[in-house]
Amino acid sequence: MVATESTMMPLGTKAPDFTLPDTDGSKVSLADFEGSRALVVMFICNHCPFVKHVADQLARLARDYSGQGVGFVAINSNDAEAYPDDSPAKMAQEKIARGYTFPYLFDATQQVAKDYRAACTPDFYVFDADQRLAYCGRLDQTRPFRISSGNYDSTRTPSDGADLRAALDALLNHQRPSPTQHPSMGCNIKWRPGNEPDYFG
8 A cells, every 4th residue: 555645735724625425425515614713624544554543633623623613524525336335334434443433425426535636544624713724734643553465553643633632722722733744645546447647747
């Protein structure tokens, strides 16, 4: 597996619009988060070891910050035909198993991933109260430890969410996050054949 880094959307970019189905079939839109003090948009999936490494921390982040007016939404843009573990049915199971309290949306056309120039799973974007990008990149500096092909250990350096937490704390204290931001790293988004964006590869 070759690790892929974020494309790092320019700070200040307005959040691209979206309307996508949640695991229960309801539709969730960017407009649903108007009024949030900050919004975390995450591109994740079920099968990627880099996402598995941070999954518990993602659930914890939402529990810690949702009560402070921060919105959270996760989007899976992977090709579910080629990767059935990332199908909507499996997403519904994953949401329950991980204790995700945020919407977990399926981007079947992969257009939303392209609009955000998302490249990897996980990939993180934090928008301010005006839905302008204030932070993008990694959750923290930890990575899963590769034991062998397809076998990873996340207990050696457990995820603490430090970078994303610092960005949210700054916004909640009416400050801007540090402009020194590091790209996320993970599995590349699994594009449908012929649907790869111009920034892929």
